[in-house]
Amino acid sequence: MKNVKRILALTVSAALAVSCFAGCGNGAKKNSDTIVIGCSGPLTGDAAQYGVAVKNAIELAVKDVNDAGGINGTKLSYVFEDDEADSGDKAVNAYNALKDNGMQVMVGTVTTGSCLAVIEKTKQDNIFQLTPSASAQDVTKNDNCFQVCFTDPNQGKGSADYIAENKLATKIAVIYDSSDAYSSGIFNTFKSEAEAKGLDIVAEQSFTKDSKTDFSAQISAAKNAGADLVFLPIYYQQASLILT
Structure with missing residues (x-):
């Protein structure tokens, strides 16, 4: 329960950050009534346990926020893509799919290699990124990406x-x-x-x-x-x- 509450707090903070910065998430399908949160992580493959855990926790957090009326009346929408903990094309493809689904803030990726594969893209696209568990120091080399876990x-x-x-x-x-x-x-x-x-x-x-x-x-x-x-x-x- 503590972990779910933590993810909830982080999700709300990230969503609030998105709502405060005009133009965040260039190219995304924007809806003033909804903030779209995207995440990618492994749902299949060796590291699937980690991705499933994060996916389920964020789903609970988003439901909790929406059931309480959203953020100042704005509801959250949540999309998740399987990147298989890949550090190459699969991670990039998952990121592009999230963008196509209107992602405005990214809570992820779950694993280090996948996160390093997309940090330049979130910077270029001006998307606020918060990773719960990618632990390499280079994850936060850009000013749009933040890290929850220890390095x-x-x-x-x-x-x-x-x-x-x-x-x-x-x-x-x-x-x-x-x-x-x-x-x-x-x-x-x-x-x-x-x-x-x-x-x-x-x-x-x-x-x-x-x-x-x-x-x-x-x-x-x-x-x-x-x-x-x-x-x-x-x-x-x-x-x-x-x-x-």
Whole structure:
């Protein structure tokens, strides 16, 4: 419930911002009685759990606002597109579909790679963008896009500090997705902070989106290096395979 209320507050804030700026969302189908909120995220594929969660939360938030009379009498309309957590054409196509449906404010995207794929487009189109969960620092490099969650460097530094402060391990192996901006962003900061804290990274193992079903080589490397802890800055599907 707390998360739903948070999304509700963010949605209202974003919608109010849109209503205050003339010309926001150039090219959108404007209706003075409705503010169109768009979002894209993965409804299919490996990261679908995240997209479905965000989609459902925003739907609840929009319903709550509309049931209460809207924003100063203006109702909210909500459209969502599946981008499959893609960092290329699928993310761009989802964004273009949202524009075609009259999007005036964007709550999204859900994942980092997709967000990086469209931030220049929302800037060019003058669309207020608020991402609930894309965590790369570059997500907010333009002045129209804002970020709710902590960043990748926050997560990497926090993880290394926690391991060191609680003396969980001294020899660490890392398995990360080198093809994913989210995973690589966390790993890079974790590595530098771990070294600063006197932790020894004995194995740096990576995989890509095209090789994420068999991790026997990475696990063997961690074992042979004498690691007593494995750090996994990755999504849950791959982590579950490694843990098994």
